[in-house]
Amino acid sequence: MRAHHAQVADVIQFSWVDGPGNRFVLFLQGCNFNCLACHNPQTIPLQTPRAKDYSVEEVLTKIRESLPYITGVTVSGGEATVQHEFLFDLFAAIKAAPDLKQLTTFIDSNGNAEKHIWEVLLPVTDGVMLDLKVLDNERHIALTTQSNTAVLETIKYLASRGKLYEVRLLLIPGQNDSDEELRKTAQWLLRADPSVRVKINAFMSHGVRASARTWAEVSDEDRLRYSQIMTEEGILDLV
């Protein structure tokens, strides 16, 4: 019965930055990337004494405390899909419960999961917010230790199924924010999903590990340049 339990890094009763409306957010422990720019590196290991064990029922009880106030539930991480069996059980339980079925279910993911996992998850998932660290695969490996092949496949697949809510770009000065990279990324995303919603997250060194702490933070001019390029390339929904 392990699939009915999860290693949970944290629970937030109200979040305004993890999808539409006010949301209950579950942060699962464990990630299959090892990003230098990770703000919560303590959530990367699959096992840690700081994580708590939750059953689906225990999470539902927590959700019910927030129920009158929320539009939905978002599962984030770590990487949510690492514990995809639990994730499916949780969302299926929400959709099956008469008092919870109106809640929207969202996943916040790095996209590094095989198609067969998404095929199982999508019937109980209303939308996915997906991080694209960088389009170029070599840069991706340098920043995350992993290839982005699965990520790009995931974006295309989710878009084709109408479940791609938002793509997030964590932009780091000098690492993945050149004009050329931004233009290529915008063009690639528009091919995958002509109405793609793009959210730009600015790198901040607070919370990251020592090797990334010397990287520059995003300036106001950088922000302006990012949004100008995205708009010029035809990204209409930019947040």
Place this chain on the structure above:
Amino acid sequence: MFTPLDDIRAMVTNPKYTYRQRVAGLANLAENLLDPPTVSDECTSALEKRIICDMYEGNAPYRPRYLLPDYDRVLTQGSAFLELPPAQNLDDALAFLLIMYSQTPSITGYPVYFGDLDTLLLPYVDHVSDEDLYAKLKRFWISLDRMFPDAFAHTNLSPVYNRVARTILALERELLQVVPNISLKVEPILTSNEYLLDAVSTVFACGKPHFINDEMMQADLGHDYAAVSCYNSLKIGGGSHTLVRINLKETVLAGGGGVDEFFATTLPHYLELTAELMESRIKFLVEESHFYTSHWLAQEGLLSLDRFSAMFGIFGLAEAVNILMEREGSSDTYGHSAKADDLSYRITSTIAAWVANRPMPYCEGNDGRAMLHSQSGIDLDLGVTAGTRIPIGSEPPLFEHLKTVSRHHHLFASGISDVLSFDDTAVKNPQAVVDVIRGAFKDGMRDFTFNLDSNDFIRITGYLVRKSDLAKMPSARHASTYLGAGSVADSHVDQRIVKRVMSHESSPRASS
């Protein structure tokens, strides 16, 4: 030793007051040359120690504290006293209302209620273009702020989104005025998401409106009610004779012992003294000032005594709970412990039952009883927290904050409010704010007020001042700005804990 003559001289010569503020001040000084209505020595002593408080209303009440004329009726029947026929069109109605306001008294000298302006004006706008409506309402809106410069002057918007409400919200975002204060009546089904999003974006611009729980209000007050002044919910065509309040912190300090003694003897003793003070003031107003028989609003049926009650205010709940917990050997505090929160509810529900059981003269508007009110403070209150609020600076995260305070709300038919401070993440996700408002009402909240940390407005107790006006002191045009300045200096209302609703980019686990 200052004599009344010194006070009068100081009022006449004080350069920081406008002419009208001096006139009002002089009237107050003159009124206080009279002896107050007779009460027992014990009551006088409790008043002098400020365990109970008459809100400095004056020694000889000659008009109700809050009155809510039936504007709907006067617009359709006209007024003999004002020599005005019924309004025939929008221009008539707007002029009529301005005239009415100038002849409507209250404790501040300015009207506390402008009517539910969207519903009042809807019958007159059918043949008015959007452009004309905007232009006419804009002149009217500017007049309200310039002619009645008092942040307690309040209008309400009805639960159903309509042309006038939409125009009013747009004007609010353009004009950024302190006056009028606004409450939006929210009904779970009638009030659309689109309307709430429009209103929430207006709060982002100018701190208005408040959101009020229409279902709960109607259950307590009937269909014809409004929120006026600093969120006092009262009956239209009626109001509140007076507001007398009890300081729960001082009440606890005045008695010895722990929780048992407080409930058995201290609390009932001071509740009765509060009621005695209230009763004497109501009797003077009704029986000796002859307001309800002589004033034209009463004579023309726009106010009726049987729709009046009086407001029984409490404040300092947080300190009362914390001191009692300490006396019981616990360091638990209000807003941060289930035990302390349970004690707080035992106190408010005990008071509610007591007030509902104590007959009060001339309160037929509430079946012969006073109405409980969570009093949100005045600028003189130091070291004591408004109403049932959590002390400024020690508020817990939003979810816990709402859970702590919302359980009290159903007890306070004549008004209760908590001010929640939000940061800019709200601006990017207005639907989240709508979710929280709807959730709070489902969870039993009566009034929901929030402050955005980054705009020019700051909620003091329930009224607004502009931070830029505070910077201009002394010489503010709004009388209420002076009160606000005192509260910012003394009570640090500008230091409310801002709700930063967490994101995964700054997960609490990362900082724990």
